[in-house]
Amino acid sequence: MSVGDVFFLVAAVVALVGAVWTIASQSPIRSALGLLTTIVGIAALFLRLNAQFLAAIQLIVYAGAVVVLFVFVIMLLGPDAGAVSKRPARARGSRVASAALVFVLAVLLVVSLVGAQPSPTKFRAVSPEYGSVEAVGQLLFSRGLVPFELSTALLIVAAIGAIAVARARHTPKRVKAGESPTRRLFHGPLHPRDAGRPLPKEGLL
Amino acid sequence: MIPIGNVIEHYVLLASVIFVLGAVGFLVRRNALVQLMSVELMLNAVNLALVAFNRQHSSDMNGQMVSFFVIAVAAAEAAVGLAIVLSFYRLKSSVFSDEADSLRH
Numbered sequence: 001m002s003v004g005d006v007f008f009l010v011a012a013v014v015a016l017v018g019a020v021w022t023i024a025s026q027s028p029i030r031s032a033l034g035l036l037t038t039i040v041g042i043a044a045l046f047l048r049l050n051a052q053f054l055a056a057i058q059l060i061v062y063a064g065a066v067v068v069l070f071v072f073v074i075m076l077l078g079p080d081a082g083a084v085s086k087r088p089a090r091a092r093g094s095r096v097a098s099a100a101l102v103f104v105l106a107v108l109l110v111v112s113l114v115g116a117q118p119s120p121t122k123f124r125a126v127s128p129e130y131g132s133v134e135a136v137g138q139l140l141f142s143r144g145l146v147p148f149e150l151s152t153a154l155l156i157v158a159a160i161g162a163i164a165v166a167r168a169r170h171t172p173k174r175v176k177a178g179e180s181p182t183r184r185l186f187h188g189p190l191h192p193r194d195a196g197r198p199l200p201k202e203g204l205l
Numbered sequence: 206m207i208p209i210g211n212v213i214e215h216y217v218l219l220a221s222v223i224f225v226l227g228a229v230g231f232l233v234r235r236n237a238l239v240q241l242m243s244v245e246l247m248l249n250a251v252n253l254a255l256v257a258f259n260r261q262h263s264s265d266m267n268g269q270m271v272s273f274f275v276i277a278v279a280a281a282e283a284a285v286g287l288a289i290v291l292s293f294y295r296l297k298s299s300v301f302s303d304e305a306d307s308l309r310h
Contacts, residue, residue, distance in 0.1 A: 001209070008210025012219050019223045019246055023230030028238045035242045038223070042249050045219075048210055049260045051269055054276075058252075061276050066245065066283045073287045074238060077294055085235055085301045094232035101232075105225040112218065120212040126263045136269055144270045151277040158281035166288035168295070 008048055015041030027082045032070045039063050051131040216257035224250035237293065237302045241286045248279045 018037030025031050039062040046055035074081045129135045140148050209215065227246030234240055252272045259268025290300060297304050 004211065005209040008215070012210075012215075015219065015223060016226075019226040022242050022246060023226055023234060023239065028236060028242075031239045031242050035245060038246060038249060042253055045216070045253060046256055049216070049256050050263075051256050051260075051272075054252075054256060054269055054272055057273060057276055061280050062245070062249075066280055069283055069287055070238065070242065073291060076291070077238075077300060080294070080298065081236075081238060081300055083299070085299075085303070087301070087303060089235070091232075091235075091303065098229040098232040101225050101228050105221060108221065109218065112214065116207075116214065118207070120207065120214055122208055122211050123213070123260055124263060126260075130263060131266065131269060136266055136273070139266050139270050140273065143267075144274075147274055151274055154281050155277060158284050162284040162288035165285070166291045 004048065007044070011041045011044035011048065013041075014038075015045065026084075028074050029071065029082070032067055032074065035070070036063055036067045039067065049131075050126055053131060053133045053136040056133075213257050213261045217254055220250040220254040220257070223247075223253070235301045235303050237290045237300050238287075240302060241283065241290070244286075245279060245283065248275060248282075251275065 015038050018034045018039075018041055021034030022031045022038060023034075025034060039058060043055045043058040043063075046052075046058060224247050227243045227250060230243030230246065231240050234243065252275055255268045255272045255275070259266060259272075262268075293305060294300055
């Protein structure tokens with residue numbers, strides 16, 4: 001086994017263990033850590049596939065932004081985030097659907113392992129520029145320019161929408177009317193003679 | 206001797222296993238946060254398959270470009286989804302998706 005084989009095996013096992021950890025652990029913070037593990041494993045697989053730029057983007061966007069966002073929300077919710085539901089589980093349909101999915105996956109795995117060719121075609125060698133920042137960036141700014149700009153619009157709309165949805169609803173507060181130095185400064189009597197007199201009523205101003 | 210990690214079959218198998226794990230997590234778990242994380246798992250699996258197929262047909266890099274856009278959409282989806290979870294928690298004091306049943310009756 002070469003170094004690349006060991007690298008693939010380690011990264012694949014890390015990604016799989018992280019995925020199982022994500023969906024199986026009771027506490028959401030552990031699920032977030034499992035998601036982080038999967039993301040790091042998949043970033044390593046991207047490196048094995050000569051996609052250096054995407055590996056970096058994967059680490060920056062997922063590990064740096066998405067997982068941190070999850071952790072922030074879990075911290076904001078506090079112990080309620082990991083509470084155990086008091087309702088009895090009723091969703092039989094989704095359990096049946098997930099069992100069917102696992103069955104289909106198992107059948108596919110068996111079929112593909114039994115029918116595997118003894119010598120499948122290997123990846124061909126690629127030039128060192130393949131998957132580099134320069135090459136992918138050139139593609140993004142030539143053929144993918146319109147979707148790239150649209151994705152920037154999508155991100156800004158999503159950020160504003162997230163703020164609008166998550167913001168607490170405040171009832172508008174009444175401005176307290178009364179004696180205040182600011183009110184006296186801007187609306188009070190101008191002459192020093194009137195300094196001791198009460199301020200005029202609200203409606204007069 | 207089959208080379209490990211140098212043929213597309215291994216990547217597609219791994220991506221399908223991770224995708225099914227994400228789908229099962231989304232269907233079985235009731236915690237909305239964990240369900241969102243399962244969606245992220247599925248998106249990651251699809252990205253892995255895209256990049257692997259692109260490596261197989263390596264004359265261009267369109268697969269990596271599409272994978273980049275998938276990552277951007279996933280980030281936006283996570284932000285909006287978590288905002289909805291927060292808003293739902295403010296309404297019901299819970300993060301369980303089976304308590305969002307106001308339209309049920």
